[in-house]
Amino acid sequence: MADRSTASLDLTEVRSSALLVPHPEISDELLCLAAIYPDLSVRRIDDRSLELELGTCLNHDDDDAHEGAKRTARRTPFELVLSIPLQSYPEIEPPRIQLSSVYLGPFLIPPELHHQIHHCLHQPEPSLPEPVTRRSEFSSATQGKDLIQVDWTPGQVVLFDAVQIITDQCSAWYRERVKEMNEAKHDATAAADSAREVGGKYENALALEDGISEAVGHLALDEEGVSWESSFKKKERSAAASEGIKIWSSDPLVDRKSVFVGHAARVHSQAEVDQVMSELLSDKKIAKASHNITAFRYHDSETHALYHDVDDDGETAAGGRLGHLLSLLQVENILVVVTRWYGGIHLGADRFKLINQASGIGFAIGNKKKSGKK
Structure with a gap:
């Protein structure tokens, strides 16, 4: 050659x-x-x-x-x-x-x-x-x-x-x-804005009971699908509460009969993540939801390693997006769960905006912890 x-x-x-x-x-x-x-x-x-x-x-x-x-x-x-x-x-x-x-x-x-x-x-x-x-x-x-x-x-x-x-x-x-890339930046900005909005909205509620209150809504099923009996009612979560873990839930977001609710808890180990998920899923309405999208990040106090994971629960890419936002906003020692009840009408890309919005309570709680507020 x-x-x-x-x-x-x-x-x-x-x-x-x-x-x-x-x-x-x-x-x-x-x-x-x-x-x-x-x-x-x-x-x-x-x-x-x-x-x-x-x-x-x-x-x-x-x-x-x-x-x-x-x-x-x-x-x-x-x-x-x-x-x-x-x-x-x-x-x-x-x-x-x-x-x-x-x-x-x-x-x-x-x-x-x-x-x-x-x-x-x-x-x-x-x-x-x-x-x-x-x-x-x-x-x-x-x-x-x-x-x-x-x-x-x-x-x-x-x-x-x-x-x-x-x-x-x-x-x-x-x-x-x-x-x-621009959409990811926009999602991060929207999540940060949502965190600030949620932080202000729940300022009084989070100040109750030694600085922490539980905000959990009650779901009721009717012929139209999922509706809410009342917003921001408290409910005892005995298993998690016995371990000293507090769980917050946001007000519902409703769009074309689909309902989105965000849940958040401060966690420091996989055991606490499992405990919170077990407690949430003990609610039959949450367990029967179309999707429970999760993301968590925490530092292990013994190994000093950062652990993180996500779960789409069938909502393709939603868990990864949620975890990406946690990373971008540097929120740690937090578990965020967004529960979605599908209302029969496809939302397209709008569902990701609603998921980000519902997750704002987690960013608010995480940011309060980072800023030293109790």
Whole structure:
């Protein structure tokens, strides 16, 4: 096998050298790419193949991108490596494309994205006279809804179209990651605001009975589903109370017949977590709820280690989001449970906002503990 040359070839030489690029359409395609992408470099691997290294930046969507997002996209570079089989492209087989970048902006590129780009062009079967199209899932974040499609007809060049499509798809993937990051920041801010609001709302209640009162609502079932007999009534929780553990429950949040209630307790061990969960689930109405989403964080007094865990209880990703908020707000020695009774109407992404809102009582209690209030 011939040694790989590291010297970049001048593209005018590419056009004039029939031995290097026997197909004039390839030469024209290289010149077109060089005119659009100034960082294009061409290396000869051997007599049978060329390798192109192409550097470009993400694009933006004019319809929904603000100026800051546009500037960020223009400053977010990535690199592609395109391998051209000189003796068979474009008549017999397509080029091969790889994404050589490891990151897009601050985001680590997942293996799935590398894989999809590498396989976006498909070598057609000789018996198929029609153009072959390869369609494959491109973005794991969209769960197969976003597809990459590169059409290649034997005898026609495809590099320019492929680079454009890949750039568009990488840009869409990047925008989705930015959107998720901004939503996470918004969730953290909303949780902090909710904690402050809940902290003020329950200030008087938490000051009762040596600085702590139990706020537990009573559920009643009727023909419409779940309703509340009264808000903020106290109820004895004997098992947890016997261990000196106090449990708080928030006022209900009702949206389209779904009901959300937050519960919180200060915990310092797995045994206390289990004790609180056992006490909550001893309430038949809570035990029969659609979901009991939990998250906890505590420092072990003996090992000084930080322990944390979450449970979605069937509400996909909800526990992870709740645990992420606990981490972002640095709330410790707290167990937060959000109970949801499904009312028969899908809430979509709104359910996560309601879960965050219901969990505010946990952040309020945790923040009071951190600030030294009893």
